[in-house]
Structure formats: C-alpha cells, structure tokens
Amino acid sequence: MTASELIVTKKLTKQYPIGGNFFTALREVDLCIDQCEFTGIVGPSGSGKTTLLNIIGALDAPTNGNAKVLGSEIGKMNHVEAAKLRNQYLGFIFQTYNLLPVYNVFENVEFPLLLQHIESSKRVDMVNKALEWVGLSEKAKSKPAQLSGGESQRVAIARAIVKQPKIVLADEPTANLDAQNSHHILKTMVTLNEELGTTFVFSTHDEKVISYLRRKIKLSDGEIVDDTIVN
Amino acid sequence: MLTWNLAFKNVTKAGLRTWLNVFILSFAFVLIIWTDGMYDGMSKQVIGDMVDNSIGGGQFWQSNYDPFDPFSLDDSHAEIPGNFQNLINTGKATPKLIRSCAMFPNGRVQSALLNGIDPEQNILNFPSSALKENGNGFIPALIGGRMAKNTGLTIGDIVTVRWRNVNGTFDAADVEIVNIFNTNVQAIDNGQLYIPLAKLQDMMEVSNEATIITLQKGIETIPAGSPSWQFKDHAYLLKDFYDYLDRKTVGSNIMYAILLGMALLAIFDTQVLAIFRRRKEMGTMMALGMTRGRVIRLFTLEGTMHGLLAIVLGAIYGIPILIWSASVGIGMPDTVDQTGLSLSTTLYPVYGVGLFFSTSLILFITVVIVSFLPTRKIAKLNPTDALRGKMS
Structure with missing residues (x-):
C-alpha cells in the first residue's frame, strides 16, 4: 500500500447467513482507490455495491480477505477503533439523507465536530464554511422537516465534508432527487473533490451520477467485472 | 459532558x-x-x-377481663392496687369498671356494657364531666352517637337499666341521658353506656374496684403489674x-x-x-x-x-x-x-x-x-x- 492508496481490498469476500446457507454478497474483490479519486461502484441492485461501501466505511467487516482503509485493516478493528476511523477520516452521505430530526441544519452539520471535541468557535467557523460550500447558509436554523429533498441532501453533504475527511462514501446519493437537484449536488461534490482533494466513492446505478465519475468500478453478483478510468 | x-x-x-x-x-x-x-x-x-379516646398510654387489665367474652365480665374486677391509686390520684391514670347490663329504651330490651368512669378524669378525650351529679335523682349517663341512633335515645331521656351485682342478684335503676358524644372510635360507642364510676361501684356492691386502668398518654414510667393486673401496650391494644x-x-x-x-x-x-x-x-x-x-x-x-x-x-x-x-x-x-x-x-x-x-x-x-x-x-x-x- 503506497501513501496515495487510501483504500485497498484483497480477495475481499462477504457472506451473510440465510437459513442454513450463506448468501455471498462479495466474491474475492481486489480493489485499490487512490487519493483524490472521484470513483463510483456501479451495478444493478443486489450486486454488492452497498456491502462494499459499508466495509470500506468500517460499518461492516469482511468474512474473508482483507480491506485496508488508510492503513487500518477493517476486519481486525474493534468497535471503538472503527468508530474512531469513521469519525476522523470518513464522511458518509446516505440515500435517505439520515439527518437527525430534532436538530436544525447547523446542529446536524456540527454533530461530527462535537464527537471530535473541537472547540466551539472553531466549530462554528467550520460549520458555516461547510454550509457556504453547499449553499445553505440561510437555512442554518431550519429543521430537516422544513427542507426539500435536494436541500436535505446538501445538508448531508455538508455534514460529510465539514470535518474535511480523507474519504467521503456516498451511497446512492441522488436516488431520491430529481434531475436538477441531482446535478446540483453532483457539481457541488465535484467542486469539493477538486478544491479540498477529498476522495469520493459512490455506490450508484444512476446514470446521472455515472456521467460525473472519473472511474467506474462495475460490480455484478459480488464480483468486479469492469474497472474503467474515464478521461 | x-x-x-x-x-x-x-x-x-x-x-x-x-x-x-x-x-x-x-x-x-x-x-x-x-x-x-x-x-x-x-x-x-x-x-x-x-x-x-380509648387506650391512652396503655392499659392494665384485670386478669379475668376478655373483651371478646361477655361472660368474663362477671369476674373481671378487682381492687385497685396502691401503686395505681397513686397514679390515679396524681391524674396519670384513670380506672374503669365494666359490667354487662340490659337496658330498655323505648320499651325494647337491649344488651349493653355499663362503664363506670371517673367524671373528673382528663386522661381520655371524653366528655366524662357531663356525668357529674345532675341533681334530679336519676343516674347521669352518657352514650355515643351510634348508640343513640340504634336505641333512639336523645338527651334528657330516661331509660331503665338492669344489671346483676357481685352476688348475682338482679337490680335495676333509671338513668338519664345527659349527653351524647360523637367519636370516630366505634369501640367506645356501640353498645356502651357510661355512668359515674362511684355509682357503678355502689350498684355492684364493690368498693374501689375496677376492670381497666388506663394510663396517661406519654407516661414516662409504666408501673409494675401483678398477676391480677396485666399491662397491655399499644402493640397489643392496636393489634386489630x-x-x-x-x-x-x-x-x-x-x-x-x-x-x-x-x-x-x-x-x-x-x-x-x-x-x-x-x-x-x-x-x-x-x-x-x-x-x-x-x-x-x-x-x-x-x-x-x-x-x-x-x-x-x-x-x-x-x-x-x-x-x-x-x-x-x-x-x-x-x-x-x-x-x-x-x-x-x-x-x-x-x-x-x-x-x-x-x-x-x-x-x-x-x-x-x-x-x-x-x-x-x-x-x-x-x-x-x-x-x-x-x-x-
């Protein structure tokens, strides 16, 4: 693993017990994602995209093989170490936004910083900056229920990037958005990737997202069937 | 934090x-x-x-006394011992003599307990002073509100009471209801008739005898009992x-x-x-x-x-x-x-x-x-x- 390789998987396999048998979601996946990539794991539903993203995000552990993220082997981490990795180096964007409903926009974006025990004044600056990036400064006091789908996803992006993580993992980020909002969101992420050097890894089968990707890793039945760099 | x-x-x-x-x-x-x-x-x-109203700081019961056995009342009286008499004289205890009787309110016969109490006592919150001589020749008597309701008696009514003296001889006298008191304690009301202690002692032909000695509430020293007089504390008296x-x-x-x-x-x-x-x-x-x-x-x-x-x-x-x-x-x-x-x-x-x-x-x-x-x-x-x- 070189300094620029952020994510490396070797013969990564994930199986889920179903009844007395196992369902294999990932089969010996070998993968390497470098710094500043804007990569998408694409494929139909059930191909193993989200499973791969969850393992990279230390939310799940492999059954066999190994996955190294920023030099840490996911399968050997305990819960606390995994939580620390997610908190310090990873950002998540979910299909359903997953905003905390009782908090307003500012507090939602501030949440990961609270877990890092960053001092109050610095926190305020970082949250305001993140909200500026996604163009939601004027909605800072709004509750998630008062936001549109596009706005909610932009808050989720702000929350993911506020701590300036090394990697942002986005699971079907545009699935619940219309075309206009999808493009707006994607342009925002492209800008962040270029300006902050954040690595983005998407899980998607949305053509709109795919059109923005610089690298497409195609999964089918848990196996990588294609890995294309887009010029 | x-x-x-x-x-x-x-x-x-x-x-x-x-x-x-x-x-x-x-x-x-x-x-x-x-x-x-x-x-x-x-x-x-x-x-x-x-x-x-009833038990004060505890009671000494004459050894034969059993409140649940009316037949025990014939024998449940004894002379008040000297140490109790001292307490009575200093206002720290009060005696009560109990006898079963039959009373005839409004032509009916009804069993009751005849209680002789000291009109001067101030141990119990009880209107015993109403039993001081009424001057008309009738024995002054007190009853509770429930007893009054059951018998139909009112203040000023004269009612005949029959009892047996210590020799087993029946005797009778008229008593005048001089007061009707209200109390929450049913045990001192239902079926109870109160007359002056000295009068009941005369009627029973016993002298200076009692069935129960009730001590003052909060009394510091409980006097020693005897085989004839047994102390009943709050735990016993409030057991029910x-x-x-x-x-x-x-x-x-x-x-x-x-x-x-x-x-x-x-x-x-x-x-x-x-x-x-x-x-x-x-x-x-x-x-x-x-x-x-x-x-x-x-x-x-x-x-x-x-x-x-x-x-x-x-x-x-x-x-x-x-x-x-x-x-x-x-x-x-x-x-x-x-x-x-x-x-x-x-x-x-x-x-x-x-x-x-x-x-x-x-x-x-x-x-x-x-x-x-x-x-x-x-x-x-x-x-x-x-x-x-x-x-x-």
Missing part, C-alpha cells in the same frame, strides 16, 4: 414526545406520594383517635388495626406497583419506541463516529432526564395539590363507619420528607434501569442494519 449535552439537547428538542412522557411520569410520581400520604394519614388519625393495615399494605403495595408500573411503562415504552423509531438515527450516529457505548449512555441518559424532569414537574404542580389535599382532607363515604375501624369521615393525608425522597429515589433508580435495559439492545445493533432501519 458531550453525552450529557447531547442528551439534554435531544430531550429538550423532542418537544411533545418529551413532555408527554414527563407528564405521565410526574403524574404517577404525585399519585404514589398522595396514595402513601393517605395511608399514613389514615394510620395516624386512627391511632391518634384510639389513643386519645395493625393487622388491618398489614392486609391493606398488600393492597397498597399492589397499588404502588401499578402506579410505579405506569411510570416505568411510560419510560420503557419511550425507550423501546426509541429503538424502533430511532434506530436509523442511531445508525447515523454510529456512522458519524459515535461509539456504541456512547450511544447506550446517550439514550440511557435521555430516559434518566425524563425521570429528573418528572420529579421537577411533579414538584411544581404536585406540591400545591398535595398541600391543599392535606389541608382540606378527603371526604369518606358514609359507609366508612361499617369498616369497624375508627376512621374519620374526612381523612387528611400526611406526607413526610422521607416519603418524598424515598419515592423520588425509587422512581429515579427504576427509570434509569428501564432506560438502560432497552438501550442495551442497541449495543448489539449492527450499524448497517440500523442504517437500513432494521433490527438485527
């Missing part, structure tokens, strides 16, 4: 959900204190009335009431458990609902880097805060209600007289600091436990399942 701040933020920002839970908890909290206060008030009132309280305590405990159960169900329900409704939120928190332990602490603390808020809210609206309830009392139905207890028609709840703190502590501890138990399940929750809104 972060967990505390987040829990506080979650609780305060949850709005109606928080306040509904807190109100139900506080309601149960106030109700538990009120119910316990009622039992304490009832005990204090009954015991107080029994002590003031304590037995009743014990039986009631079972009912009271069930009530207590129901009320506490209500309170706990509210918080347990909140926590269980939180797991089902907020599992996605927990998954998100874990994805954002919160450890499982911190998630458990956060949700347990939220439940605990509900308990604390309930105690504060309960104190805000409960204390005025409890004080008001203790001052005006709670009216009892007319049938309360049929319980056989010395219950007043109005019960005044009594609340102690201990009751308030013990109830608060029990509520608080149990709230913490029932908050922790469901959130412990979160520890086993797989973050990916939680994010999908699914239970693992």
Whole structure:
C-alpha cells in the first residue's frame, strides 16, 4: 500500500447467513482507490455495491480477505477503533439523507465536530464554511422537516465534508432527487473533490451520477467485472 | 459532558414526545406520594383517635377481663392496687369498671356494657364531666352517637337499666341521658353506656374496684403489674388495626406497583419506541463516529432526564395539590363507619420528607434501569442494519 492508496481490498469476500446457507454478497474483490479519486461502484441492485461501501466505511467487516482503509485493516478493528476511523477520516452521505430530526441544519452539520471535541468557535467557523460550500447558509436554523429533498441532501453533504475527511462514501446519493437537484449536488461534490482533494466513492446505478465519475468500478453478483478510468 | 449535552439537547428538542412522557411520569410520581400520604394519614388519625379516646398510654387489665367474652365480665374486677391509686390520684391514670347490663329504651330490651368512669378524669378525650351529679335523682349517663341512633335515645331521656351485682342478684335503676358524644372510635360507642364510676361501684356492691386502668398518654414510667393486673401496650391494644393495615399494605403495595408500573411503562415504552423509531438515527450516529457505548449512555441518559424532569414537574404542580389535599382532607363515604375501624369521615393525608425522597429515589433508580435495559439492545445493533432501519 503506497501513501496515495487510501483504500485497498484483497480477495475481499462477504457472506451473510440465510437459513442454513450463506448468501455471498462479495466474491474475492481486489480493489485499490487512490487519493483524490472521484470513483463510483456501479451495478444493478443486489450486486454488492452497498456491502462494499459499508466495509470500506468500517460499518461492516469482511468474512474473508482483507480491506485496508488508510492503513487500518477493517476486519481486525474493534468497535471503538472503527468508530474512531469513521469519525476522523470518513464522511458518509446516505440515500435517505439520515439527518437527525430534532436538530436544525447547523446542529446536524456540527454533530461530527462535537464527537471530535473541537472547540466551539472553531466549530462554528467550520460549520458555516461547510454550509457556504453547499449553499445553505440561510437555512442554518431550519429543521430537516422544513427542507426539500435536494436541500436535505446538501445538508448531508455538508455534514460529510465539514470535518474535511480523507474519504467521503456516498451511497446512492441522488436516488431520491430529481434531475436538477441531482446535478446540483453532483457539481457541488465535484467542486469539493477538486478544491479540498477529498476522495469520493459512490455506490450508484444512476446514470446521472455515472456521467460525473472519473472511474467506474462495475460490480455484478459480488464480483468486479469492469474497472474503467474515464478521461 | 458531550453525552450529557447531547442528551439534554435531544430531550429538550423532542418537544411533545418529551413532555408527554414527563407528564405521565410526574403524574404517577404525585399519585404514589398522595396514595402513601393517605395511608399514613389514615394510620395516624386512627391511632391518634384510639389513643386519645380509648387506650391512652396503655392499659392494665384485670386478669379475668376478655373483651371478646361477655361472660368474663362477671369476674373481671378487682381492687385497685396502691401503686395505681397513686397514679390515679396524681391524674396519670384513670380506672374503669365494666359490667354487662340490659337496658330498655323505648320499651325494647337491649344488651349493653355499663362503664363506670371517673367524671373528673382528663386522661381520655371524653366528655366524662357531663356525668357529674345532675341533681334530679336519676343516674347521669352518657352514650355515643351510634348508640343513640340504634336505641333512639336523645338527651334528657330516661331509660331503665338492669344489671346483676357481685352476688348475682338482679337490680335495676333509671338513668338519664345527659349527653351524647360523637367519636370516630366505634369501640367506645356501640353498645356502651357510661355512668359515674362511684355509682357503678355502689350498684355492684364493690368498693374501689375496677376492670381497666388506663394510663396517661406519654407516661414516662409504666408501673409494675401483678398477676391480677396485666399491662397491655399499644402493640397489643392496636393489634386489630395493625393487622388491618398489614392486609391493606398488600393492597397498597399492589397499588404502588401499578402506579410505579405506569411510570416505568411510560419510560420503557419511550425507550423501546426509541429503538424502533430511532434506530436509523442511531445508525447515523454510529456512522458519524459515535461509539456504541456512547450511544447506550446517550439514550440511557435521555430516559434518566425524563425521570429528573418528572420529579421537577411533579414538584411544581404536585406540591400545591398535595398541600391543599392535606389541608382540606378527603371526604369518606358514609359507609366508612361499617369498616369497624375508627376512621374519620374526612381523612387528611400526611406526607413526610422521607416519603418524598424515598419515592423520588425509587422512581429515579427504576427509570434509569428501564432506560438502560432497552438501550442495551442497541449495543448489539449492527450499524448497517440500523442504517437500513432494521433490527438485527
């Protein structure tokens, strides 16, 4: 693993017990994602995209093989170490936004910083900056229920990037958005990737997202069937 | 501190959900204190009335006396010993002579107990001074309100009383009802007729004899008894009431458990609902880097805060209600007289600091436990399942 390789998987396999048998979601996946990539794991539903993203995000552990993220082997981490990795180096964007409903926009974006025990004044600056990036400064006091789908996803992006993580993992980020909002969101992420050097890894089968990707890793039945760099 | 701040933020920002839970908890909290206060008030009132009106600071019974055996009354009298006489002379004790009799109110015959008491006594809260000589030749007599109702007697009525003296000879005399007293203590009312002690001693042809010596309430030294005179303390004299309280305590405990159960169900329900409704939120928190332990602490603390808020809210609206309830009392139905207890028609709840703190502590501890138990399940929750809104 070189300094620029952020994510490396070797013969990564994930199986889920179903009844007395196992369902294999990932089969010996070998993968390497470098710094500043804007990569998408694409494929139909059930191909193993989200499973791969969850393992990279230390939310799940492999059954066999190994996955190294920023030099840490996911399968050997305990819960606390995994939580620390997610908190310090990873950002998540979910299909359903997953905003905390009782908090307003500012507090939602501030949440990961609270877990890092960053001092109050610095926190305020970082949250305001993140909200500026996604163009939601004027909605800072709004509750998630008062936001549109596009706005909610932009808050989720702000929350993911506020701590300036090394990697942002986005699971079907545009699935619940219309075309206009999808493009707006994607342009925002492209800008962040270029300006902050954040690595983005998407899980998607949305053509709109795919059109923005610089690298497409195609999964089918848990196996990588294609890995294309887009010029 | 972060967990505390987040829990506080979650609780305060949850709005109606928080306040509904807190109100139900506080309601149960106030109700538990009120119910316990009622039992304490009832005990204090009954015991107080029994002590003031009937048993004083304890009694010496003539050894043959058995209140449940009317035939024992023929022999249950003996000369008052010298040490008791000293107490009587100094106003620290009062004698009572009891004899069974038949009385004939309005042409009917009715059994009663003839009680000879000292008109000058001030040991018991009893209008015995009404028995001082009435000057018209009739023996002055006192009865209670229940006895008056049963016999149809009123003040000024003359009624014939028949009794047997120590030799077994029947004798009779007319007595005049000079006063009718009201008391919560049924034992000194139903079937009881009071006349001056000296007069009953004359009628029975016994001199300086008594059946019961009642001591002054709070008397410092209990005199020594003898084979003829046996001391009965409060534990013995109030045994029936304590037995009743014990039986009631079972009912009271069930009530207590129901009320506490209500309170706990509210918080347990909140926590269980939180797991089902907020599992996605927990998954998100874990994805954002919160450890499982911190998630458990956060949700347990939220439940605990509900308990604390309930105690504060309960104190805000409960204390005025409890004080008001203790001052005006709670009216009892007319049938309360049929319980056989010395219950007043109005019960005044009594609340102690201990009751308030013990109830608060029990509520608080149990709230913490029932908050922790469901959130412990979160520890086993797989973050990916939680994010999908699914239970693992």
